[in-house]
Ligand code: AP5
């Protein structure tokens with residue numbers, strides 16, 4: 372969890388790479404559905420990119436479909452879900468055992484805006500880049516899939532303000548919700564990617580039993 376641009380996707384990529392728990396990003400699922408013109412994607416298209424939450428019904432349908440896939444059976448890393456209380460309740464109904472750990476990544480707003488404005492994204496596979504810190508190796512070509520590297524439609528100063536507003540209003544209250552449940556870990560995300568990931572890794576190693584946990588989801 373965390374505000375737009377705090378590094379949720381980057382951390383979920385790290386967890387997937389190291390532990391094998393696939394990254395399940397609801398933002399990514401929505402962008403994919405829109406790209407592929409699926410029935411849910413056609414519905415989501417008019418709602419996405421404006422900085423407001425997409426309807427729960429659409430997000431939940433995409434998420435259910437994704438979590439049913441074989442690779443999620445041993446566990447998964449949610450990125451950008453839940454984003455309001457009703458989604459948190461739905462997650463509990465969908466998978467009562469989870470979430471086992473919730474990471475709230477806190478980053479100063481000024482840093483967030485800088486990161487979002489320099490973020491680049493693969494228009495095909497959603498891989499994350501940064502024009503300053505992590506540019507693609509070949510000019511605007513994705514290192515992972517060879518797709519075109521673009522700027523996301525919602526990475527625009529006006530939409531960023533709306534995304535932040537939506538976050539404070541609807542998602543931030545979930546921090547207290549998960550804190551009460553005892554699964555919350557507060558992470559300082561102001562440092563480098565490595566510095567931010569280190570405490571997350573520590574928690575996961577403790578939960579999963581060190582080396583034995585690595586690759587557990589594979
Ligand atoms: P989503 O795609 O989830 O966007 P977001 O929450 O706004 O978050 P971002 O993806 O922008 O940022 P991030 O935290 O993943 O940061 P990243 O790792 O990329 O959602 C998009 C939209 O979809 C929503 O606005 C909404 O409309 C809809 N939606 C999604 N989920 C929904 C849901 N559950 N319900 C309803 N609607 C939903 O990092 C950002 C940049 O910074 C990158 O360039 C990265 O390289 C760089 N960076 C990361 N960490 C560091 C670091 N430590 N140091 C330096 N640079 C860093």
Ligand code: MG
Pocket residue numbers: 379380381396398450451
């Ligand atoms: Mg993201």
